[in-house]
Amino acid sequence: MPIKYELIKTCKQTGARLGRVHTPHGSFETPMFMPVGTLATVKTMAPEELKEMGADIILANTYHLWLRPGEDIVEEAGGLHKFMNWDGSILTDSGGFQVFSLSDLRDIKEEGVHFRNHISGEKLFLSPEKAMQIQNSLGPDIMMAFDECPPYPASHEYMKSSVERTTRWAERCLEAHKRPNEQGLFGIVQGGEYEDLRRQSARDLVSMDFPGYAVGGLSVGEPKDVMNRALEFTTPLLPDHKPRYLMGVGSPDSLIDGALRGIDMFDCVLPTRIARNGTCMTSEGRLVVRNAKYSRDFRPIDEACDCHTCRNYSRAYIRHLIKCNETFGFRLTTYHNLYFLLNLMKQVRQAILDDRLGDFREEFFEQYGFNKPDAKNF
Numbered sequence: 001m002p003i004k005y006e007l008i009k010t011c012k013q014t015g016a017r018l019g020r021v022h023t024p025h026g027s028f029e030t031p032m033f034m035p036v037g038t039l040a041t042v043k044t045m046a047p048e049e050l051k052e053m054g055a056d057i058i059l060a061n062t063y064h065l066w067l068r069p070g071e072d073i074v075e076e077a078g079g080l081h082k083f084m085n086w087d088g089s090i091l092t093d094s095g096g097f098q099v100f101s102l103s104d105l106r107d108i109k110e111e112g113v114h115f116r117n118h119i120s121g122e123k124l125f126l127s128p129e130k131a132m133q134i135q136n137s138l139g140p141d142i143m144m145a146f147d148e149c150p151p152y153p154a155s156h157e158y159m160k161s162s163v164e165r166t167t168r169w170a171e172r173c174l175e176a177h178k179r180p181n182e183q184g185l186f187g188i189v190q191g192g193e194y195e196d197l198r199r200q201s202a203r204d205l206v207s208m209d210f211p212g213y214a215v216g217g218l219s220v221g222e223p224k225d226v227m228n229r230a231l232e233f234t235t236p237l238l239p240d241h242k243p244r245y246l247m248g249v250g251s252p253d254s255l256i257d258g259a260l261r262g263i264d265m266f267d268c269v270l271p272t273r274i275a276r277n278g279t280c281m282t283s284e285g286r287l288v289v290r291n292a293k294y295s296r297d298f299r300p301i302d303e304a305c306d307c308h309t310c311r312n313y314s315r316a317y318i319r320h321l322i323k324c325n326e327t328f329g330f331r332l333t334t335y336h337n338l339y340f341l342l343n344l345m346k347q348v349r350q351a352i353l354d355d356r357l358g359d360f361r362e363e364f365f366e367q368y369g370f371n372k373p374d375a376k377n378f
């Protein structure tokens with residue numbers, strides 16, 4: 001098995017897991033946040049900078065790399081790691097989510113999904129077999145099964161037929177996966193907010209013995225309490241000795257709440273996307289550095305942060321750069337936001353070690369302002 005999960009400790013206060021995931025490109029401690037490098041680059045960041053801030057695993061997107069530059073070119077370069085000069089671990093998604101979210105013109109059939117390229121309009125077809133072939137060529141350490149991610153809300157009837165198709169697709173993925181000794185394939189549990197369907201999905205996928213499991217179909221527009229409830233009844237259905245990945249979640253409160261419910265891995269474009277808008281995550285909540293009130297503010301973005309950005313640059317300078325669309329400004333805010341989340345996960349791991357993740361949550365929410373009635377979430 002190319003992917004191994006080592007459970008180090010369970011938090012006595014909450015049941016959250018502290019662990020370590022081993023891949024062919026090293027290991028990383030969990031709970032972990034994975035920065036997203038859609039097109040084989042975490043926008044504006046050099047791989048060396050990601051290493052320096054403690055990112056041991058990043059994510060890349062199959063759909064985008066399939067279209068540009070094409071998986072054959074990446075394969076010819078020696079795989080994603082060599083192509084982008086990243087020697088840490090890489091996870092790729094299956095392309096399914098982009099097909100379902102980017103394309104209005106799609107047709108879901110048992111054999112796969114017909115849709116149009118969001119750039120050129122050209123007709124394309126993605127299936128479990130195709131998603132495996134592309135990911136085998138890209139060569140990440142962890143690849144994801146091709147699934148359907150239904151929107152929220154979806155009826156029980158629709159969700160049931162979707163879950164069953166996702167299970168049949170998962171079987172086809174396992175069969176089509178050509179490099180099982182070098183790349184670990186994760187199954188994706190679907191079922192939306194429905195406990196019986198999550199149970200059915202988890203039971204069927206766990207019987208196929210994937211090296212890890214994702215909880216999919218959340219963070220698609222449902223209220224946070226719906227997501228938390230779904231996690232509460234889904235994570236206990238997953239095996240203890242395998243990693244659990246919550247897809248598409250990256251706001252500080254949801255990372256803590258996911259870890260509390262037994263999740264080990266997270267990814268989201270949120271910290272990098274909002275950074276390019278001039279929005280920063282700080283220990284006291286959201287800070288929109290574009291705002292005029294920072295034009296003469298010579299303090300760092302977050303006075304409690306010791307990242308490269310906060311040690312060297314002021315709010316006023318970063319505001320100026322971003323207002324002028326200077327690339328360096330985007331680099332500075334991106335660096336800070338990623339560092340902030342990686343550091344938050346480090347604090348979460350320490351709190352699990354100290355059996356006090358519940359207390360940590362209360363303290364963090366209080367300081368971050370999530371408990372205030374006018375709290376601004378992301």
Ligand SMILES: [Zn+2]
Nearest residue numbers: 305307310336
């Ligand atoms: Zn900082």
